[in-house]
Amino acid sequence: MIIIRPIRSSDYDALHTIAIESGHGFTSLPINEELLQNRISHSEASFAKSVTEPGNEGYLFVMEDTKTGQVVGTSGIEAAVGLDDAFYHYHLGKVVHSSRKLNIYNTVETLSLCNDYTGSTEICTLFLSEKYRKNKNGRFLSRMRFLFIAEHLERFSDTVIAEMRGVSDENGRSPFWDWLEEHFFSMDFPTADYLTGIGKKVFIAELMPKYPIYVNLLSKDAQKVINQVHKNTKPALRLLEAEGFSKRGYVDIFDAGPTVEAQTRDIRSVHENLRCQVIIGEVSSKDRYIICNTQVENFRAVQSPISLRETAKQAVIPADVAEALMVNEGDWIRVIAN
Known part of the structure; x- marks a missing residue:
């Protein structure tokens, strides 16, 4: 039988394997023994904790095939993001440059660094081994989190978000990051992604452009991937859209993948x-x-x-x-x- 349960310390080897299999762009599971052990310990403490309002709890679940005892997938919920470390996004906006006298009117998209989702609940860390991507196991691994939220609403925020993996190639190259790297960061995408995953985010505030970026000044390749998801992430996006999640103009600061959001009580699996x-x-x-x-x-x-x-x-x-x-x-x- 396939079951889902809270992660425990004995699952470390399985989680490490999942971290390797998940590849570039899966920031929430860095291939780092100390960080993975801490993630498990933090989850165990969160499940054991008495909670009346959302805090820095993180709940990590695993899917287990009880016939073999093998852990084949994982998914997680962060109760309230950004309370300990800054939680950054770019927000897509618009500015207008116009001249009545010259009869010129130009609308330009901008990217502005923000912390607007601080305190929101985040569903995250969804990964299923390829062999088990059948029998609706992926839907099960994602949607069961909403049943947990529905039963324990006091543990979670009124807004739930999910960061969708942006476009990158098999080597971890992100067209959006390539532009940022060239002009501001001088480090490759996997390195920046890894540093964020292990909690070293100070470099973002130190090196990220302080003013809004005009999208039309980015390379054509970078512009094309803004608000777009990785090909492997499209099924997860469709599932969340069916639950009532939608894009609100927020994208990841590294690969420009979209963040989707929903009001907790409006999520289909929460209220149905x-x-x-x-x-x-x-x-x-x-x-x-x-x-x-x-x-x-x-x-x-x-x-x-x-x-x-x-x-x-x-x-x-x-x-x-x-x-x-x-x-x-x-x-x-x-x-x-x-």
Whole structure:
């Protein structure tokens, strides 16, 4: 069975492998033993913590194939970004240059450095091993986070964002960064991306242009990739758009990939899921649902057919699913069709 659970210290080797497989542009998982160990420890502390409002908690989940014991994917939630380290974006804006006397009117796009998303909840660190990209596992790994948020709203902000990976090639070359590197940074994209991933962000404030950048002054290649996603990220973007996320003109400062946002309670999986009491029994239905328990430290989620009794707010689930979810008859679960 495929389950999703909180990460634990024994998952370090699997997380390190995922960090390697994820490649360039996956800032939240740098290939650094100390940082990965800290990420796991911070997640364990966050799941164990009693919370009444979002703070610097970070929740990291893993997908496990219980048949083999192998960890095959991960996804995460940062409760409130930018509280400890500055959280930078570029905001796409416009300025108008006009002259009535000469009858000239020109609109120019600009990029302005900002910290507008400070305090927002971020869904992040989504990666699934290629062998397991089937049976809607990717959707499961992404959407189950919204069930966790729905059950524990006090832990999260009113706004949820997701940074989409921008355009770069197989060697980590970003056309947008190439322009910044040439004029301001004098370091390649993988190096800048890695420094950010390990928390060394001071160089951004020191070297980043202090004034808005006129987009039409960038190279043509750089202009083309602004607000565009990496080809491997397109399915993740479509999934989030189906959940109600949209672009608001904010892009990553390194690769110019878009950041999408949604109001937490408006996210489809947050407001459309059902909270039901468990009945353990035989299930004849073939319709598969994402199902999770209502716990924090012992959170579990699976995909399985269930029989819904919506009027009674009950769900019939198989015994093996109940065992995987660590629930008994009469306990509460959240479900949504996948």
